[in-house]
Amino acid sequence: MKKQFINESFPHMLHGGDYNPDQWLDRPDILAEDMRLMKLAGCNAMTVGIFAWAALEPEEGKFDFSFLDQTINDVYQNGGRIVLSTPSAARPAWLSMKYPEILRTGEDGIRISHGRRANHCYTSPIYREKVATVNRLLAERYAHHPAVIAWHISNEYNGKCYCELCKEAFRLWLRKKYGTLDALNHQWWTSFWAHTYTDWSQIDPPMPHGETSSNGLTLDWKRFVTHQTTDFMKAEIAPLRAANPAIPVTTNMMGTYDGLDYRVLAKELDVISWDSYPKWEDNETDIQKASDTALVHDLNRCFLHKPFMLMESTPSVANWHEYSKLKRPGVHMLSSLQAVAHGSDTVQYFQWRKGRNGIEKYHGAVVDHVGHEHTRVFRDVASVGARLAKLDGIVGTGTVSRVAVIHEWANRWALEAANGFQLRDKKYGKTRNAYYHALWKRGINTDVIGYEDVFSKYDLIIAPMLYLVSDELIAKMEAYVKEGGTILCTYTTGMVNENDLAYLGGFPGGKLQEVFGIWNEAIDSLFPTDVNGVSYRGRTYQAVDYCEIIHARGAEVRGTYTSDFYAGGAAFTVNNYGKGKAYYQAFRDTGDFCDDLIGEILQSLGIRSDFDGPLPYGVTAHSRTDGESVFVFLENYSKTEKKTRTAQQWQTVEDGTPITGEITLAPHETLILQRPC
Amino acid sequence: MKKQFINESFPHMLHGGDYNPDQWLDRPDILAEDMRLMKLAGCNAMTVGIFAWAALEPEEGKFDFSFLDQTINDVYQNGGRIVLSTPSAARPAWLSMKYPEILRTGEDGIRISHGRRANHCYTSPIYREKVATVNRLLAERYAHHPAVIAWHISNEYNGKCYCELCKEAFRLWLRKKYGTLDALNHQWWTSFWAHTYTDWSQIDPPMPHGETSSNGLTLDWKRFVTHQTTDFMKAEIAPLRAANPAIPVTTNMMGTYDGLDYRVLAKELDVISWDSYPKWEDNETDIQKASDTALVHDLNRCFLHKPFMLMESTPSVANWHEYSKLKRPGVHMLSSLQAVAHGSDTVQYFQWRKGRNGIEKYHGAVVDHVGHEHTRVFRDVASVGARLAKLDGIVGTGTVSRVAVIHEWANRWALEAANGFQLRDKKYGKTRNAYYHALWKRGINTDVIGYEDVFSKYDLIIAPMLYLVSDELIAKMEAYVKEGGTILCTYTTGMVNENDLAYLGGFPGGKLQEVFGIWNEAIDSLFPTDVNGVSYRGRTYQAVDYCEIIHARGAEVRGTYTSDFYAGGAAFTVNNYGKGKAYYQAFRDTGDFCDDLIGEILQSLGIRSDFDGPLPYGVTAHSRTDGESVFVFLENYSKTEKKTRTAQQWQTVEDGTPITGEITLAPHETLILQRPC
Amino acid sequence: MKKQFINESFPHMLHGGDYNPDQWLDRPDILAEDMRLMKLAGCNAMTVGIFAWAALEPEEGKFDFSFLDQTINDVYQNGGRIVLSTPSAARPAWLSMKYPEILRTGEDGIRISHGRRANHCYTSPIYREKVATVNRLLAERYAHHPAVIAWHISNEYNGKCYCELCKEAFRLWLRKKYGTLDALNHQWWTSFWAHTYTDWSQIDPPMPHGETSSNGLTLDWKRFVTHQTTDFMKAEIAPLRAANPAIPVTTNMMGTYDGLDYRVLAKELDVISWDSYPKWEDNETDIQKASDTALVHDLNRCFLHKPFMLMESTPSVANWHEYSKLKRPGVHMLSSLQAVAHGSDTVQYFQWRKGRNGIEKYHGAVVDHVGHEHTRVFRDVASVGARLAKLDGIVGTGTVSRVAVIHEWANRWALEAANGFQLRDKKYGKTRNAYYHALWKRGINTDVIGYEDVFSKYDLIIAPMLYLVSDELIAKMEAYVKEGGTILCTYTTGMVNENDLAYLGGFPGGKLQEVFGIWNEAIDSLFPTDVNGVSYRGRTYQAVDYCEIIHARGAEVRGTYTSDFYAGGAAFTVNNYGKGKAYYQAFRDTGDFCDDLIGEILQSLGIRSDFDGPLPYGVTAHSRTDGESVFVFLENYSKTEKKTRTAQQWQTVEDGTPITGEITLAPHETLILQRPC
Numbered sequence A, B, C: 001m002k003k004q005f006i007n008e009s010f011p012h013m014l015h016g017g018d019y020n021p022d023q024w025l026d027r028p029d030i031l032a033e034d035m036r037l038m039k040l041a042g043c044n045a046m047t048v049g050i051f052a053w054a055a056l057e058p059e060e061g062k063f064d065f066s067f068l069d070q071t072i073n074d075v076y077q078n079g080g081r082i083v084l085s086t087p088s089a090a091r092p093a094w095l096s097m098k099y100p101e102i103l104r105t106g107e108d109g110i111r112i113s114h115g116r117r118a119n120h121c122y123t124s125p126i127y128r129e130k131v132a133t134v135n136r137l138l139a140e141r142y143a144h145h146p147a148v149i150a151w152h153i154s155n156e157y158n159g160k161c162y163c164e165l166c167k168e169a170f171r172l173w174l175r176k177k178y179g180t181l182d183a184l185n186h187q188w189w190t191s192f193w194a195h196t197y198t199d200w201s202q203i204d205p206p207m208p209h210g211e212t213s214s215n216g217l218t219l220d221w222k223r224f225v226t227h228q229t230t231d232f233m234k235a236e237i238a239p240l241r242a243a244n245p246a247i248p249v250t251t252n253m254m255g256t257y258d259g260l261d262y263r264v265l266a267k268e269l270d271v272i273s274w275d276s277y278p279k280w281e282d283n284e285t286d287i288q289k290a291s292d293t294a295l296v297h298d299l300n301r302c303f304l305h306k307p308f309m310l311m312e313s314t315p316s317v318a319n320w321h322e323y324s325k326l327k328r329p330g331v332h333m334l335s336s337l338q339a340v341a342h343g344s345d346t347v348q349y350f351q352w353r354k355g356r357n358g359i360e361k362y363h364g365a366v367v368d369h370v371g372h373e374h375t376r377v378f379r380d381v382a383s384v385g386a387r388l389a390k391l392d393g394i395v396g397t398g399t400v401s402r403v404a405v406i407h408e409w410a411n412r413w414a415l416e417a418a419n420g421f422q423l424r425d426k427k428y429g430k431t432r433n434a435y436y437h438a439l440w441k442r443g444i445n446t447d448v449i450g451y452e453d454v455f456s457k458y459d460l461i462i463a464p465m466l467y468l469v470s471d472e473l474i475a476k477m478e479a480y481v482k483e484g485g486t487i488l489c490t491y492t493t494g495m496v497n498e499n500d501l502a503y504l505g506g507f508p509g510g511k512l513q514e515v516f517g518i519w520n521e522a523i524d525s526l527f528p529t530d531v532n533g534v535s536y537r538g539r540t541y542q543a544v545d546y547c548e549i550i551h552a553r554g555a556e557v558r559g560t561y562t563s564d565f566y567a568g569g570a571a572f573t574v575n576n577y578g579k580g581k582a583y584y585q586a587f588r589d590t591g592d593f594c595d596d597l598i599g600e601i602l603q604s605l606g607i608r609s610d611f612d613g614p615l616p617y618g619v620t621a622h623s624r625t626d627g628e629s630v631f632v633f634l635e636n637y638s639k640t641e642k643k644t645r646t647a648q649q650w651q652t653v654e655d656g657t658p659i660t661g662e663i664t665l666a667p668h669e670t671l672i673l674q675r676p677c
Helices: A028-040 A066-077 A093-098 A125-142 A164-178 A181-188 A215-243 A262-266 A285-304 A331-341 A376-388 A409-417 A428-440 A471-482 A512-516 A592-605 B028-040 B066-077 B093-098 B125-142 B164-178 B181-188 B215-243 B262-266 B286-304 B331-341 B376-388 B409-417 B428-440 B471-482 B512-516 B592-605 C028-040 C066-077 C093-098 C125-142 C164-178 C181-188 C215-243 C262-266 C286-304 C331-341 C376-388 C409-417 C428-440 C471-482 C512-516 C592-605
Strands: A014-019 A045-048 A081-085 A148-152 A273-275 A309-312 A346-349 A403-406 A446-449 A460-463 A486-490 A518-525 A532-536 A539-552 A556-561 A570-577 A580-585 A587-589 A619-625 A629-636 A642-652 A658-665 A670-676 B014-019 B045-048 B081-085 B148-152 B273-275 B309-312 B346-349 B403-406 B446-449 B460-463 B486-490 B518-525 B532-536 B539-552 B556-561 B570-577 B580-585 B587-589 B619-625 B629-636 B642-652 B658-665 B670-676 C014-019 C045-048 C081-085 C148-152 C273-275 C309-312 C346-349 C403-406 C446-449 C460-463 C486-490 C518-525 C532-536 C539-552 C556-561 C570-577 C580-585 C587-589 C619-625 C629-636 C642-652 C658-665 C670-676
Touching: A014 A081, A014 A309, A014 A376, A028 A066, A028 A376, A045 A066, A045 A346, A066 A081, A066 A125, A081 A125, A125 A215, A164 A181, A164 A215, A181 A215, A215 A262, A215 A409, A262 A285, A273 A285, A285 A331, A285 A428, A285 A446, A285 A619, A331 A346, A331 A376, A331 A619, A331 A629, A331 A670, A346 A376, A376 C518, A403 A428, A409 A428, A428 A446, A428 A460, A428 A592, A460 A592, A471 A486, A471 A512, A471 A570, A471 A580, A486 A592, A512 A518, A512 A570, A512 A580, A518 A570, A518 B376, A532 A570, A532 A587, A539 A556, A539 A570, A539 A592, A580 A592, A587 A592, A629 A642, A629 A658, A658 A670, B014 B081, B014 B309, B014 B376, B028 B066, B028 B376, B045 B066, B045 B346, B066 B081, B066 B125, B081 B125, B125 B215, B164 B181, B164 B215, B181 B215, B215 B262, B215 B409, B262 B286, B273 B286, B286 B331, B286 B428, B286 B446, B286 B619, B331 B346, B331 B376, B331 B619, B331 B629, B331 B670, B346 B376, B403 B428, B409 B428, B428 B446, B428 B460, B428 B592, B460 B592, B471 B486, B471 B512, B471 B570, B471 B580, B486 B592, B512 B518, B512 B570, B512 B580, B518 B570, B518 C376, B532 B570, B532 B587, B539 B556, B539 B570, B539 B592, B580 B592, B587 B592, B629 B642, B629 B658, B658 B670, C014 C081, C014 C309, C014 C376, C028 C066, C028 C376, C045 C066, C045 C346, C066 C081, C066 C125, C081 C125, C125 C215, C164 C181, C164 C215, C181 C215, C215 C262, C215 C409, C262 C286, C273 C286, C286 C331, C286 C428, C286 C446, C286 C619, C331 C346, C331 C376, C331 C619, C331 C629, C331 C670, C346 C376, C403 C428, C409 C428, C428 C446, C428 C460, C428 C592, C460 C592, C471 C486, C471 C512, C471 C570, C471 C580, C486 C592, C512 C518, C512 C570, C512 C580, C518 C570, C532 C570, C532 C587, C539 C556, C539 C570, C539 C592, C580 C592, C587 C592, C629 C642, C629 C658, C658 C670
Parallel strands: A014 A045, A014 A346, A045 A081, A081 A148, A273 A309, A309 A346, A403 A446, A403 A460, A460 A486, A486 A580, B014 B045, B014 B346, B045 B081, B081 B148, B273 B309, B309 B346, B403 B446, B403 B460, B460 B486, B486 B580, C014 C045, C014 C346, C045 C081, C081 C148, C273 C309, C309 C346, C403 C446, C403 C460, C460 C486, C486 C580
Antiparallel strands: A518 A539, A532 A539, A532 A556, A539 A587, A556 A570, A570 A580, A619 A629, A629 A670, A642 A658, A642 A670, B518 B539, B532 B539, B532 B556, B539 B587, B556 B570, B570 B580, B619 B629, B629 B670, B642 B658, B642 B670, C518 C539, C532 C539, C532 C556, C539 C587, C556 C570, C570 C580, C619 C629, C629 C670, C642 C658, C642 C670
8 A cells, every 4th residue: 555645755744834934024033033943843844925925026027035035945954844835815905906807706796895815806817817927936936946845826715706707707617518508498497487598698697686596507606616716726736837747736725615616626636735723612512523523634535535734723723713712731632633643644733923913813823922932832732743753654644444425515505505495504514424423433434525436445335415416426326336335315315416407206316216215205394393203123213304205115114203194104214226235314313313323334334443442432543554554543532531442452653652451541632553454 | 245256257266376387398298297187186277477488588579479379278178277477577588688777776776687586677668568568469369268267467576676767756756645845844854864855856765875764755665666566567467458358367465565565456456366375383383373374365355355366375385484394184275275264266376396496496386396196295285176176156255254453554664664662573463463363263254454445344443553544544443433333452553644754742643532532641662571460350461562651531441550650550441432432452462461352342242253163272263155155164273183063053065964063173174164144 | 179161151050952943943833832841841951953954054055044043042032051063964965966975985885875864974075165164154153142052063973984085085194194104014914914015005994895804904994084083073163163262062972982982082172972871671780781871971071071961861762772661760860860970060862852753753852742741751851950950069060080990992993803812792891891880889989091091190090901002001001000000900901002913022012011920821712601710819700701821920829710721820910010009810700700809909099989888789879079068979770779878967969958877768869968078
């Protein structure tokens, strides 16, 4: 099993963060102090240049790279490496003043004024040209500098623009997708409300003052926004790869951010990175939060199925959280190592040193306004640095998962926009996370995948609320089960095709009725105060929110409703199809049913954690491997000491201490163990 | 008592709904299936063409009526009839593109983009011309087709436009109403805040960015919106009546929708129709909801005081409800027959067959995406169809009410806009419904009337929160009581004239102080946590929200406050005036006082239900009559079996089974009984 | 101690209110009745002309002062005086139509339409010219009329404008403040997100569609709005002073309204006035509300450190309150005399007579729509009038306070805009009021001061959440303590300079670490459900919202945290510095700690109430003095009778009754006592 490095030239865990010396150019004393403190903190990788356009090009066409020259050299001479950013996320004021077309137009049709960041038009030829120039100059100057180990493209791409250029690009994209207006009219079902288009120019994006009633349009607009953002990003990347294709390219993503289908962007990148800011509360909710965060780490790892970068995190508070609560002792270490456990080869921060004004001046940083190292936060960071330095053996290792959970952007977009069911909140994310949690608490490595991923390598695929399914996906699911796969789906499965066009002939659409052996006649959306029950294996579970009235058409009925007019009707079924099995859960449970069910399915498939001991609630174990050794991260997310035991022979990764028998984990402790595979 | 039919040529209960074959023109198999299913469902009236403009006129001036020709003929050949719609509610895209003036301008001054529906300018000459043309062609082609039994004008008129054309029309309307600026300045009291107008052109509608502080302006703008919408509707109707005045004209209204004074529109129509979507919850709130819905049926019946049409309802869920909860068994039948009990001669649905995309694709329809008749919803619809088919004897019959409740749009508009009392929620509708509920639960037929209705035919008029009263209305009320009528009014009565100008000389204004024999010094608006008490006939009732400090000036004080600084003061009075009585309730109760009071007043006036048996809570009875027979609908809105008994000799309408003595009603059962008057 | 009169020519308590005869010009009977009723109500000062521009200048350049001539003469002949208003707050419609530039532009960039009031551009030269003209004519005509005792400038200045004229004025103001862009860029820390300005024209105000991320810009924009409003006001005042500088000038303020730094306006005024509308609820919250209102009276008194005017209050309800609850018996007297107790020499109302339409027609007035004097409200007003007439001896007297609480607009602006801590609600006002309440309940006269006030005259200064401190302020605080002053500060003290630029080197900034003898390492912002404890003098107090982790650097640690990872750490410290003491409270308490603490500090400093008896909760005492006598207002805000006693010899101010020993206060009673100093 080949290791996959971010950059082979530097096969170590990266530790560091966003570094903005351009804010301190009048303070050489502070810049010098930064170098001393970086070494103290065990930082070896600094991300520079993110919002430096005003410094690099103070007036149009006049460039000044002196501060970058010095910073890159200083860091390098102190043993560090550079993640070098392109500056497109925030433009200089002179650029907005001279070329207003680059300013985004809002959904209200109003062009914004200069300010904030990440709000340029992705279509504007002028903006693309200006970005290409500065990127080219950066690449020519630094792409062969030995300090530079990765490109960081822009920053947290997001948002959309409704200017005429974007509208026209949207129409062209639609034309390319559908070919004819007849095809588009059919898929969007525009005969509803006389919305039939007779000319491409009649199509505008969905806008509050305009069209809001076409689900097909809404869905395609979201796809187009991803397309156009990716197209812009590709234009950003081109001059960098031209200068030196060996430097890997990434952009920092934002978890399950709804505005972009990250899988489309991911295809253009060499390495994935993301910004993680879980809201630790220091109470019982933190265990679910740990699992929710783990899911996103898995999602990011699976974009390219290899180690990723934790590009941003906070060593203390995220100032934009509702409550800037300090991280409790151990939490920073735990949170950092969780990323590594799930496949990150970096722990990086926003940011190195707090700025003095502006809306992020209280965002947690390694170096506080006080300026010295004698703070709890600095000591926490230094501890992480010291520990990461001992994990060279894990760098580049992979993750083996027999289970996958599906998260597909288009599915969520269509589901959440659906006018029906529970209108305002479908609870898609919460539902997906509940299934994932049942895996996580059992220490099961899990991949989080999309429709285009390979299905056949998994023994179990869990696909909650798989509302949108294309004919291709139906065929893929059918083949997967037929060939021996096990799949678990739920209420709202298979209702619309890839353009949100409802299937005729019964739900789930097409051949899925055969695969699951059921027909879903109707979905009963309950009031929040309503509860039904489902009888399963002698126990009654609560059913809430959704109860589908399904009819077995070959499936075995294993769970039945206990009340209301469909009492006794099927609520949970399993169907043997080909060599596999298809489970259908027709109701939403409150967490206990899906937990028990997944436990049962895992057992039936012989899927186990790489750690053999019991996992008390709050403790979990996830592993990485190089094919020779397995590295297990034993993590305690609870506030109390926890015990487990192992019959296997382990040793700690950092210092080789042998571990077997009973193991005690302090509150928030993480233990990193290894043994041969 | 003459029967009044929707269309004498088809003296049957209409059953059917919105039918959009234009969405399925590429599927002749489905269109054929529709005909088979309609007969299975007992549907005899299909509403077609509502949003068909894009199909009828795919490009400007090029018309294609082929699908309508076929649909109308198909339905007719299968024994059905057609409610034919004008298509103005949704315009083709080419129309918006070519004539942007037809697009509505919002209250923010921004002209909308093309999209959605029901958002054209009602003033635009171009839109009126385009509508007139297509309506004329429809009329010329179909007004004498034997299938066509009614015209359905546009769809759910609503909204308003702030374009320059509308502003100018508003100014002209004001000029016509007031004659001089002096008169307007006086009624609007523009000397407040230096708002005196010195030129008509200075007057704009109320707008967030403009004038928001003139109650008189706000009230007149609402009146103007009704006027202009009605004017547009009249222009729509003209070519239809020109072609064949025998076809009755209706437009589908939306209950107590606040945006239009439906009484003004009603004057232009031949028959009333409305769209009813009660949010049945399957819990104890459904009984109040049944009563609230009954009130709206009564309101619609009383616009023209004759049978109306239930133009839209859902056979299962309304997808725009917050929770798409399925109707429980029996509820669809009960809900449908309730409309008939209160005077509807139709049960119609939106819609016949679910579309495949767009925001209404999950709205309950007779035929689901699955496409066949083997669904619970289809069976429910077919049951209703079968039952309606046996009610020919009820078609065209009337309703006799001795009691009326007043609901007047201008009163609600002024009251709810009043800056004072409880500022944000006056609870007008809830209050009106509480009084109605006391009548409904007792099985008392009730008319819901406006200021222009005849008062003298009622023995009792209940007018909650009758805030706005013109001098004419004061005189009418005075004459009504003097001649022997009984009236019940409450807090906030008679404070302003028809232009929201406060009366001088004490409340209630003018001669009402004599009629009620009281002077209302002040209104104490309580906090939600405050409670006072009212002592009445030895019992203490809670007083909440409003406690007026009133002084008897001739009235008998029957109820007094029990606490606070006005303890012992009058809270409920009755005044003998001429041959009648005027009750004044100075406080808001929590439902029990008004319930007891109405029971008492009904008894004193000898007003009884047409059904003689006891009505357990949740069961009610409402009647229709042709002057020879009385038809009683005995309805059980509870989830449990209920018993009652009758000393009268009845027979069931459907099959003539004799009924007397004890009667058992299953949950949600409706029994339709008749006996000679 | 010299008395300071509003106008020496009329050394009486003023009683009266806004009088708008221009609304009743067609009713001479009502105008005559007004004169009769004013005398009945004991009113001696009417405020006229506030919204009279449309009456005074019905068309451009055509003036008509006849109604003012008559009103001023009528009032004067009936023994009253006139507070004469300039009409700028509401402009005639013709002015908006002809000169649209005077209409304000919103933060969305949209120019408003004509309507409402107080929404003109403060920069527009045309508006300034028009206002100057009408003001000049008013001044020329009435500045020497013996009835006119004060000018009332405009009405409740508020709001802001984003038109190009205002933007340009803002840039000029910035240029004047900072001199160079380098200085501005440094203070605003524009290198963050590449926001560096390279030309003054690049700077726009903060706007939702533009810049929202620069705290420095946001803070300066608020300062500029105050500057520009003041500049406009100065232009309004100039022609008035030119005509007769002896007539004092005021404008009616709105308490702690956030939009304007009233201290800047105050510098231009001769006397302060404000509009007070406490929301009395008639429950236990009223006692805190009384204290909150007292704080604002003190704030207004301290702007110029002399008697002020209660320019507006309501004799019954404020119709824009959420609930128009009537004032309970005694409350109007108590609320009116509270103002006098804290330094007001007037009790004035909005308004004299209720108008008939518009959004204020239900605002409580002396004369109701009924038109006569036989109402409870009128009697309440007449009682106040009769009592004020006996308080000539108090007119012009001063207030002596040994304690001050700091309220500075810029501090609140910066603190509440800070992105961090508890993000959405810093609870600044509530916190400030909690400390004040501890003083108020003890009957301690308190000044509410700003950064520019003299500190050295106070024995104790309390400065909650003193987040923003300039170097000058730090020096002033240091000198104050060094010379013997006592100061109490709390969490979030001294974090940023006057431009919101964070201090380096540790918090509190600069020398404050020495003054308080502590270093604040970090602030832990808790969730609303979190509670810590602080052990102090053997008792454990709750700590909520904020717990700073502080380190003693010389201070004595008196209170320590009881739980969480900083248990045992310092939570409350005191530092002897020079001859004074500096207290630092590092946590937010729930009211009891600050209450106990202030009791303790007052005792240690020997600060006592001027009334020697016990003050049961709900009863308080505040005093005024002329240097010879002390006048104590003993006020009972509770709904029950309260007892106290005094060892001193008092007499009642109104009739000289001797008072000593036990004193019984009826619910809501106010007793006014005096004795020699």
